[in-house]
Amino acid sequence: MRRRTVSPGAGLEEVLDTLATTPAPREEAAAPAAAPPRDRSRERDALQTEFAFELPRGYVDDEGQVHRHGTMRLATARDELRPQIDLRVKENPAYLSVVLLSQVITQLGTVTDVHAGIVERMYATDVAFLQDFYRRINSEGHTHAAVTCPLCHGSFEVDLSGGRLGES
Numbered sequence: 454m455r456r457r458t459v460s461p462g463a464g465l466e467e468v469l470d471t472l473a474t475t476p477a478p479r480e481e482a483a484a485p486a487a488a489p490p491r492d493r494s495r496e497r498d499a500l501q502t503e504f505a506f507e508l509p510r511g512y513v514d515d516e517g518q519v520h521r522h523g524t525m526r527l528a529t530a531r532d533e534l535r536p537q538i539d540l541r542v543k544e545n546p547a548y549l550s551v552v553l554l555s556q557v558i559t560q561l562g563t564v565t566d567v568h569a570g571i572v573e574r575m576y577a578t579d580v581a582f583l584q585d586f587y588r589r590i591n592s593e594g595h596t597h598a599a600v601t602c603p604l605c606h607g608s609f610e611v612d613l614s615g616g617r618l619g620e621s
Contacts, residue, residue, distance in 0.1 A: 502527045503559065504590050508579045512561055512571060520562025525583070528591050532556045541569070554583050 503526045511521035536542045536552040551572045558567040572580065601608050 504586075506583070506586055508575075509582055510576045510579050512564075512575050512579065514564065518562070520564055523561040523567075524559045525557050525586060525590065526559050528553070528557050528587070550580070550584055554580070554587065557587065558583070 503524050505522065505524050508521045508523070511519040513519055532553065535556065536549045539548075539552050541548045542552055548569075551569050555567055555569040555572045558572070559565075561567050561571065564571065572583075575583075599608060600611050
């Protein structure tokens with residue numbers, strides 16, 4: 454039996470491809486056939502659970518650094534239910550979106566611990582953007598929106614996850 458070492462820099466796919474093209478020695482001819490090739494269409498159809506976004510204005514931290522790029526994950530049933538028992542939400546139902554967004558935003562610039570206090574200090578335009586972004590990825594499964602030009606009445610698709618307003 455031949456052994457093959459894999460260096461940390463070499464990818465597993467590369468080694469498997471090499472093994473597939475190398476003829477087997479005669480004494481291993483009775484060995485069972487190699488596993489069938491992986492179905493790559495399954496990988497393409499995998500569920501995307503995190504989505505990147507870019508805030509219109511950006512969150513300004515205590516040091517004055519602006520954080521605009523972030524990621525939001527899909528919400529779970531627990532994420533939707535947890536704010537219902539939060540005392541801040543019971544006292545003020547409008548606080549629900551703050552708690553909910555703080556649970557699903559996984560990163561905001563260099564900030565990895567996003568909590569309700571951070572969402573509270575965001576500009577209203579950014580919170581409105583995040584609420585719409587949340588609704589889109591959790592109900593429609595993507596960040597694209599169909600829009601119509603008010604001047605030429607042409608229809609096209611816009612990706613809401615990034616880019617500045619007015620950029621194409």
